[in-house]
Amino acid sequence: MKKIRTVIIGMGRMGVTRYEAMMRHGGFEIVAVCDTNEKLLAGYDAKKYLEWKSCIEEVKPEVVIVCTFNRVIPDIVCYALEKKIVVFSEKPPGRTLQDAERMRDVQKQTGTVLKFGFNHRMHNSVIEAKALIDSGLLGDVVCIRGVYGKAGNPNFIKEWRNNPELSGGGILLDQGIHMLDLMCYLTDSDAHVLGSKVDNLVWKDLQTEDSAFAMLETDKGQLLSLHSNAIQWRHKFDMDIICTSGYVALNGLLTSTRSYGVESITYYKKDLETRTGRLGKPREYTMCFDEDCSWALEMAEFYDAVVKGKEIKNGLPEEAVRVMRLIDAVYRDGERRYECN
Numbered sequence: 370m371k372k373i374r375t376v377i378i379g380m381g382r383m384g385v386t387r388y389e390a391m392m393r394h395g396g397f398e399i400v401a402v403c404d405t406n407e408k409l410l411a412g413y414d415a416k417k418y419l420e421w422k423s424c425i426e427e428v429k430p431e432v433v434i435v436c437t438f439n440r441v442i443p444d445i446v447c448y449a450l451e452k453k454i455v456v457f458s459e460k461p462p463g464r465t466l467q468d469a470e471r472m473r474d475v476q477k478q479t480g481t482v483l484k485f486g487f488n489h490r491m492h493n494s495v496i497e498a499k500a501l502i503d504s505g506l507l508g509d510v511v512c513i514r515g516v517y518g519k520a521g522n523p524n525f526i527k528e529w530r531n532n533p534e535l536s537g538g539g540i541l542l543d544q545g546i547h548m549l550d551l552m553c554y555l556t557d558s559d560a561h562v563l564g565s566k567v568d569n570l571v572w573k574d575l576q577t578e579d580s581a582f583a584m585l586e587t588d589k590g591q592l593l594s595l596h597s598n599a600i601q602w603r604h605k606f607d608m609d610i611i612c613t614s615g616y617v618a619l620n621g622l623l624t625s626t627r628s629y630g631v632e633s634i635t636y637y638k639k640d641l642e643t644r645t646g647r648l649g650k651p652r653e654y655t656m657c658f659d660e661d662c663s664w665a666l667e668m669a670e671f672y673d674a675v676v677k678g679k680e681i682k683n684g685l686p687e688e689a690v691r692v693m694r695l696i697d698a699v700y701r702d703g704e705r706r707y708e709c710n
């Protein structure tokens with residue numbers, strides 16, 4: 370297996386997650402790790418850097434993996450692409466729509482591979498849902514309701530994620546982005562915002578929103594509703610997908626902490642003739658999953674694009690711009706402006 374010379378910039382939670390996924394994959398040689406926090410670089414058998422530009426300049430890697438705070442993502446991504454180094458970057462694609470457009474444009478100009486980490490698409494329940502919807506068994510998707518909620522924590526106000534200068538937004542940009550991306554992915558459509566309410570319902574001192582309600586309509590006329598929040602006081606991931614001839618529910622999400630509960634997909638077919646004799650209680654089928662393959666599948670897709678020239682189907686720069694356009698519209702409609710300098 371060809372090994373590609375790789376550096377990871379940002380060795381916090383996601384840097385470690387990506388490192389482990391790449392080591393398991395076997396096709397990546399991690400030649401350097403970089404973080405402004407020196408303590409996080411201990412224990413790796415790789416060159417260590419505190420400054421990302423010198424890391425890229427000196428190591429001259431084939432691949433850069435970006436797992437930093439959102440503010441630095443666009444600069445690192447564009448810098449690497451301009452040097453014809455392929456890039457895998459965490460979501461969100463920067464802090465603003467303009468950041469995402471800038472990265473998309475540089476990728477277009479250079480023709481260098483760029484993939485963003487929208488790993489939720491690679492969760493088993495979502496893979497099953499996509500296959501089920503695309504099979505046509507349940508008819509056409511009519512509407513999707515989604516709730517993605519977080520518990521918060523005692524240090525929540527101080528987290529970089531809630532410092533708009535570093536993050537660009539709150540829970541919607543951090544977490545809701547995954548659900549918006551999934552809604553576009555599952556309906557295979559772009560959307561526009563019908564209305565939104567972006568607020569601080571409980572965390573009044575938080576600089577970013579703790580709650581974003583949004584109502585959207587896809588280009589095919591399907592309705593989408595989202596509540597992305599940090600006031601759920603537990604971790605919650607739920608999506609209801611109503612189709613012309615049936616229904617799909619995604620409940621829970623398998624993560625390392627297992628705090629989102631058991632990941633499952635449930636579906637049933639419309640049965641108004643009550644062939645099963647159970648009006649209002651159709652026969653349901655549920656699958657549960659005990660493995661999170663999302664990190665492995667993402668890295669495999671990225672590796673195959675870099676080494677084998679295969680097409681990237683998930684996390685494309687244009688998809689990143691699409692979801693950032695929706696987030697921008699939700700914030701605008703919700704009269705929420707974050708200054709990003």
Ligand SMILES: NC(=O)c1ccc[n+]([C@@H]2O[C@H](COP(=O)([O-])OP(=O)(O)OC[C@H]3O[C@@H](n4cnc5c(N)ncnc54)[C@H](O)[C@@H]3O)[C@@H](O)[C@H]2O)c1
Pocket residue numbers: 378379380381382383384403404405406409419420421436437438439441459460461486487488529543
């Ligand atoms: N795909 C997912 O589901 C998912 C989940 C969590 C986080 N993320 C994303 O991953 C990114 C990192 O989040 P995290 O949870 O790992 O945060 P984290 O705070 O654990 O790690 C971020 C690291 O980046 C480092 N860093 C910041 N600026 C830097 C710079 N200029 N040069 C080098 N290092 C720098 C920080 O010191 C920190 O160690 C964010 O963009 C976040 O949105 C994605």
